[in-house]
Amino acid sequence: MSIWSPQPLINIVYEALLKLSKDGTVPVSELDLIAELKRRGEDVSRRDLAKVLMTLEILGYISTQTSRRELLISVRKGE
Numbered sequence: 842m843s844i845w846s847p848q849p850l851i852n853i854v855y856e857a858l859l860k861l862s863k864d865g866t867v868p869v870s871e872l873d874l875i876a877e878l879k880r881r882g883e884d885v886s887r888r889d890l891a892k893v894l895m896t897l898e899i900l901g902y903i904s905t906q907t908s909r910r911e912l913l914i915s916v917r918k919g920e
Contacts, residue, residue, distance in 0.1 A: 850889070870912065871913075901917060
């Protein structure tokens with residue numbers, strides 16, 4: 842894996858979320874998201890992922906909630 846990616850990490854994470862959530866219909870766990878990113882060849886630390894998720898939530902693209910010990914991510918549908 843190269844250090845430089847032609848696509849920003851925020852876009853890679855959002856595309857993975859769209860795929861896993863079936864275009865926003867199913868919440869995605871943080872562990873499933875990390876596994877999907879690894880399958881795509883992206884080695885993202887939990888700290889970097891948290892920053893990206895926070896940015897996506899501030900921008901209004903996703904919402905997050907905790908379920909016991911797990912972080913669930915929901916993609917918000919555009920209105």
